[in-house]
Each structure stands twice: as structure tokens, then as C-alpha cells.
Amino acid sequence: MEHGGGAPSTLLDQAIGTLAGRLLLVQDSVETSAAFLLHHLLKRSLSPHSSYAAVVFLSFAHPFSHYDRILRKLGCNLAAQRDNNRLFFFDMLIWECPDEEGEKTSGGSLISLFGKIRKVISALPQERKNSVTIMIDDVSLMEVAARGSTNLVLDFLHYCHTLTSELGCSLVAFTHEDIYSSTEAPAFILQMEYLAGILVKAEPLSTGLAKDVHGQLTVLNRGRYDGHGSKYKISNFHFKVKENSVEYFYPGSRT
Amino acid sequence: MADSICRALRDGALEGEHAPALTIKDSTASPFGFDVYSYVLSQLCSNILAGKSQSRGLVLVAFSRSPSFYIDLLKRRGLDFASSPKWIHILDCYTDPLGWKDGLVECASATSPSHGASNIATAYKNVKDVNKLLSMIVELGQGLVGQGKFRFCAAIDSVSEMLRHSSLSSVSGLVSNLRSHDRVSSIFWLLHSDLHQDRVIAAFEYISSMVASVEPFNQYANGQRGNINTPSLPEQNSAKGKFSVRFKRRNGRVRVVCEELHAEQSGINFTSLSPEDGVMNQGLIPKVQFSLQLTEKERIDRANVVLPFEHQGNGKLIQIYDGRRSLADANDEETPVPAKKSETNESSKGEIIYFRDSEDEMPDSDEDPDDDLDI
Numbered sequence: 269m270e271h272g273g274g275a276p277s278t279l280l281d282q283a284i285g286t287l288a289g290r291l292l293l294v295q296d297s298v299e300t301s302a303a304f305l306l307h308h309l310l311k312r313s314l315s316p317h318s319s320y321a322a323v324v325f326l327s328f329a330h331p332f333s334h335y336d337r338i339l340r341k342l343g344c345n346l347a348a349q350r351d352n353n354r355l356f357f358f359d360m361l362i363w364e365c366p367d368e369e370g371e372k373t374s375g376g377s378l379i380s381l382f383g384k385i386r387k388v389i390s391a392l393p394q395e396r397k398n399s400v401t402i403m404i405d406d407v408s409l410m411e412v413a414a415r416g417s418t419n420l421v422l423d424f425l426h427y428c429h430t431l432t433s434e435l436g437c438s439l440v441a442f443t444h445e446d447i448y449s450s451t452e453a454p455a456f457i458l459q460m461e462y463l464a465g466i467l468v469k470a471e472p473l474s475t476g477l478a479k480d481v482h483g484q485l486t487v488l489n490r491g492r493y494d495g496h497g498s499k500y501k502i503s504n505f506h507f508k509v510k511e512n513s514v515e516y517f518y519p520g521s522r523t
Numbered sequence: 524m525a526d527s528i529c530r531a532l533r534d535g536a537l538e539g540e541h542a543p544a545l546t547i548k549d550s551t552a553s554p555f556g557f558d559v560y561s562y563v564l565s566q567l568c569s570n571i572l573a574g575k576s577q578s579r580g581l582v583l584v585a586f587s588r589s590p591s592f593y594i595d596l597l598k599r600r601g602l603d604f605a606s607s608p609k610w611i612h613i614l615d616c617y618t619d620p621l622g623w624k625d626g627l628v629e630c631a632s633a634t635s636p637s638h639g640a641s642n643i644a645t646a647y648k649n650v651k652d653v654n655k656l657l658s659m660i661v662e663l664g665q666g667l668v669g670q671g672k673f674r675f676c677a678a679i680d681s682v683s684e685m686l687r688h689s690s691l692s693s694v695s696g697l698v699s700n701l702r703s704h705d706r707v708s709s710i711f712w713l714l715h716s717d718l719h720q721d722r723v724i725a726a727f728e729y730i731s732s733m734v735a736s737v738e739p740f741n742q743y744a745n746g747q748r749g750n751i752n753t754p755s756l757p758e759q760n761s762a763k764g765k766f767s768v769r770f771k772r773r774n775g776r777v778r779v780v781c782e783e784l785h786a787e788q789s790g791i792n793f794t795s796l797s798p799e800d801g802v803m804n805q806g807l808i809p810k811v812q813f814s815l816q817l818t819e820k821e822r823i824d825r826a827n828v829v830l831p832f833e834h835q836g837n838g839k840l841i842q843i844y845d846g847r848r849s850l851a852d853a854n855d856e857e858t859p860v861p862a863k864k865s866e867t868n869e870s871s872k873g874e875i876i877y878f879r880d881s882e883d884e885m886p887d888s889d890e891d892p893d894d895d896l897d898i
Contacts, residue, residue, distance in 0.1 A: 379626060379627075383623075383627040386624075430619070433589040433591070433617075458715070458717055461551050
């Protein structure tokens with residue numbers, strides 16, 4: 269299993285397994301932020317163990333300096349990785365779909381974004397192509413930037429998904445579940461769930477706040493269709509976010 | 524039941540009737556629809572290859588998986604692609620459904636379809652044009668089976684994906700046109716039921732002659748989403764679901780059958796439901812710890828019981844207890860009844876025998892039994 273920095277494999281890494289060629293969807297809620305998962309996955313993808321690996325990061329949420337500061341604490345220098353052509357950071361904070369000319373042109377800018385990602389990946393040497401991770405932080409803000417057109421966002425995700433099956437890249441998408449909870453048919457988030465091979469949900473404890481437990485993670489691993497590992501597996505465990513690391517443990521396994 | 528689905532798709536359409544059509548539907552709570560779909564697909568493919576089915580070819584419309592995925596899937600099931608009459612064609616609506624990649628000339632050479640999929644897969648780059656899709660499916664199917672009388676099957680791997688790009692009326696129009704086409708032998712498709720309104724699901728169920736749905740065992744009553752939110756166990760491999768099939772006959776008869784579905788590494792298995800679930804299906808008798816029904820022996824025994832006074836008219840003196848008989852009379856009666864029973868030796872006959880203990884048997888309590896009479 270390829271996981272970060274030779275560290276002992278955590279419950280999370282065990283539950284997720286290998287990422288290559290798959291879409292991982294992270295859902296969190298207002299009470300329990302799962303941003304730490306994104307940092308963990310970013311670090312894991314850039315770990316020195318997999319020197320071929322590259323990350324394409326689409327940030328709709330935070331500037332580069334934000335991630336750089338956090339990852340430095342975790343022992344990973346993003347600026348250096350960016351200079352080494354291992355991290356391709358797309359700052360999408362001010363990006364917006366032009367709206368006037370109808371759907372055709374508003375889709376146009378997402379098409380060009382997809383084109384840029386493909387260009388970055390195809391410029392890589394052949395042996396690195398299948399260890400690319402595309403990360404999106406986060407999909408709900410991407411929907412805002414696409415002027416609320418969920419269909420367009422889904423098309424974009426579908427095209428990114430084709431990259432995973434063509435080239436063996438992996439795709440990590442981050443979104444918020446509770447934004448869509450009150451709509452009559454939460455079709456958008458369900459569509460993403462159908463697309464995803466691995467689903468990670470971060471939720472508050474059902475029993476309320478606790479000092480030593482910051483929330484629970486549910487990992488649904490659909491397994492691969494080529495018959496490696498378990499076919500369909502749900503894991504559930506608690507976590508505690510510490511200053512430089514995160515602790516994962518089974519409910520009741522800590523005093 | 525999964526077998527009877529595959530048989531119906533294999534046997535194909537009768538002359539002058541619509542082709543049999545199958546809807547496979549699932550939901551996020553039990554997302555095994557695709558496993559069922561690939562099971563049906565590979566069964567049908569092996570039937571086509573063995574020459575057992577009415578159809579001689581299959582057109583697979585791929586929306587949610589890449590052609591190379593399907594080729595791998597079918598190869599793993601031991602199906603042969605190299606056989607000389609070409610029998611499968613994949614219409615690839617997955618790789619570039621909207622023609623985005625066409626516009627990106629600078630990296631057109633970046634992808635080359637792997638696995639030599641190019642000779643059995645055709646890319647389709649404008650999924651919004653449903654009419655063209657229909658004519659393309661028919662064209663590819665006829666290309667497979669030639670101009671003779673042979674028919675072909677069609678499989679659509681996600682109608683949900685089609686519905687995202689075009690309207691309900693156009694998609695259901697495509698499906699129903701395919702179904703009534705005289706060269707189509709059978710057709711099946713996959714639908715994610717929780718992505719659509721009920722009317723959309725109903726529209727597709729009307730078009731189909733069989734509906735196979737995958738449901739979780741313990742369904743929430745209000746269709747609330749998120750069963751996986753709080754699993755009871757820290758880890759579970761819950762690859763199980765309820766598989767129910769509704770067959771609609773030509774004469775309008777509807778039959779519903781249920782099975783249990785296990786998704787395993789090697790594929791998918793169907794087992795009949797365990798007995799207690801079977802009882803629930805047969806009748807609506809609630810499950811209680813008492814036995815509410817009689818066994819056959821109990822029924823016979825009950826029929827043989829002679830009720831009190833039922834012996835009237837068989838020559839004996841009719842005696843009706845009036846509550847004033849003396850103790851002596853009661854004692855007289857005590858002996859003959861068992862004696863008679865032993866001499867006639869009717870041991871198979873049941874009988875209710877009541878011996879009154881004594882004359883001065885007291886009522887249960889000393890209050891007036893007619894206390895509450897309102898006279």
C-alpha cells in the first residue's frame with residue numbers, strides 16, 4: 269500500500285486502500301470539517317515513497333499560502349514540490365464562468381479548465397501519468413463558480429473520471445453534505461456518490477460533543493470490479509485532530 | 524429468478540410483439556444494480572456466443588463505464604472477442620459524451636484507446652442528440668447481424684446518465700422505439716431510482732416487461748437517505764441485498780418474486796430467501812411466537828372430537844344436566860362412559876368428558892352473578 273512517509277498504516281489508509289484509477293469523494297458537514305483529510309491525502313500523494321507521483325490541485329476554497337502553511341507543519345514543503353513539478357496548483361478563487369452567452373460559453377471555461385488539466389498530465393512522462401492525483405477543493409464552490417449549473421459540474425467530473433479510467437489517475441473530490449440535505453431530491457450529491465468508488469463521510473458523533481473525540485468517519489469502499497480485495501466494505505471509526513497529526517481509532521478502543 | 528430474466532432476454536421477441544425489456548434499478552442504499560447489470564450482460568453474451576439465443580449480436584451503449592472496462596469484464600468471464608462473426612459492438616458514450624475532447628486539439632494524441640477496443644467500439648460525441656443515438660444503435664445492430672432475419676439485443680448501462688443530458692420524453696421515446704423495432708430481440712437498461720422523480724421511474728417501468736430492483740433488506744419507511752451513515756458495526760462487508768423481480772405477462776398478469784443477492788469478489792450470487800422471510804411473503808400472517816395455524820394431524824384430530832350433546836339421536840337416553848341432579852346420579856354416570864368407550868374401541872375418536880365434582884360446587888365468588896343486569 270502506498271501511504272505517506274513510511275508512517276505506520278492508519279485505519280484510514282487501511283479503509284481507503286489503493287487510490288489509483290479511482291474517484292474518492294469526501295463529504296463533510298458544518299459541525300465536522302474534513303479538511304484534514306484533504307491535507308492528509310495531499311501529503312500521501314506527494315510522499316517521497318512515490319517519487320513519480322504528481323498532484324493537480326484545483327483550489328476554489330483557499331489560496332496556495334493556506335495549504336503551504338498547513339502542509340509545512342505536517343512535514344511537506346508544497347512550494348518546493350511546486351518547483352519540482354510535482355504539484356500543479358490551479359488557483360481558481362477568482363475564476364468564474366462567464367454568464368451572458370448562455371450555456372455554450374459558460375461551459376466553455378470549464379472545458380478549457382479540463383483541457384489545461386489534460387495538458388499538464390499529457391506533458392508528464394509516460395511512467396508518471398498513472399500516478400497523478402487530481403484534487404478538487406471543493407465541488408460546492410465549483411458549483412458556485414459555474415453559476416449553479418450542477419449539470420456542468422457533473423460533466424466536468426465525468427470528464428475527470430474518464431481520465432482515471434484512461435490513464436489510471438486518481439481523483440479526490442471534496443464537498444459538503446449538509447448543503448444539499450434540505451433539497452427535495454438531493455440528486456447532485458447522489459450523482460457524485462454513484463460516480464465515486466470510495467466515499468468518506470465525516471460526521472459529528474451521534475451522542476454529541478466529546479473532548480477526546482472530534483468526530484467519526486465512515487468509509488464506504490465499493491471495491492474494484494477486477495476482484496482485488498473486498499467487494500464492498502464499510503468501516504466506521506472515530507478521529508481526533510491533533511496539532512500535527514490525526515489519530516484514528518475504533519469506537520470504545522480508547523479510555 | 525435471475526435465471527428466468529436471462530431466459531426471457533435470450534428467447535427474445537415473438538413475431539408481432541414488443542421485445543422483452545428489463546429495467547434494473549437500484550439506489551445508493553444498495554448500489555448493486557451495476558453488478559446485476561453485468562451479470563445479465565455476461566449471461567446474455569455467453570448465450571449469444573453459444574448460439575442459443577434468438578439474437579445474433581449485442582449493441583452495448585456505454586455511458587458510465589469505459590469500453591475497455593467491458594472488454595475486461597467479458598474476457599474475465601471467458602468470452603471470446605476474436606470469433607469471426609462479430610457479435611458485440613460498444614457504442615462509447617463514456618469517453619467523450621459532449622465532444623469536449625474534440626475541441627482540445629493540442630492533446631488529441633494523448634489518449635489512444637487501449638485493449639484494441641477501436642474495432643468493436645465506436646465513439647459517440649453528442650449524447651444530447653437522442654435521435655441520432657437511436658439511429659446509430661440500429662445501424663450498428665444491423666451491421667452486426669446483417670440484412671437477414673436475425674435480430675440483435677441492446678443494453679444501455681445507465682439511463683440515469685442519459686436523463687441528465689436529455690428530457691424524459693426523448694429518452695423514453697428512444698427506449699420504446701428500440702423495443703418496438705422489428706430487428707431488436709430484447710433490451711435491458713440500468714436506472715438509479717433515487718436520482719429521479721417517481722414519475723420518471725414509473726415511465727420506464729411501464730415500458731419494460733420485467734423490473735428487477737435491488738433494495739436493502741431493512742428499508743427506511745420514508746425513503747430517508749443515508750443508511751450507511753451510522754453502521755451498527757465498526758466494520759462490515761455488507762454486500763447483501765434484496766433482489767425482487769416483477770414479471771409482466773402479455774395477458775396482464777403480474778408476478779413478483781424475491782431473492783437474496785450477494786455481491787462477491789468473483790461476481791454475484793442469488794439465493795432464495797430464508798424460510799422465515801418466505802413465510803412473510805406467502806401470507807400476511809404476522810410473525811408471533813404462538814402457532815396460529817394447525818398442522819395436518821391437529822386438523823384431523825380436531826375433526827374427530829365429538830362435542831358434548833353431539834351424540835344425541837344415536838339411541839341413547841338424552842340427558843341434559845339441569846343442575847339439580849343428585850350426587851348419586853352423577854356417580855352412576857361416572858362408570859358407564861369410560862366402559863362404553865373401551866368396548867367400542869373407538870380410540871381414534873376424541874371425546875370431551877366432563878365429571879362434575881360435587882353438587883355443592885361453589886360459584887367463583889360470592890357476589891351475585893346477575894349483579895350488572897339492567898332490568
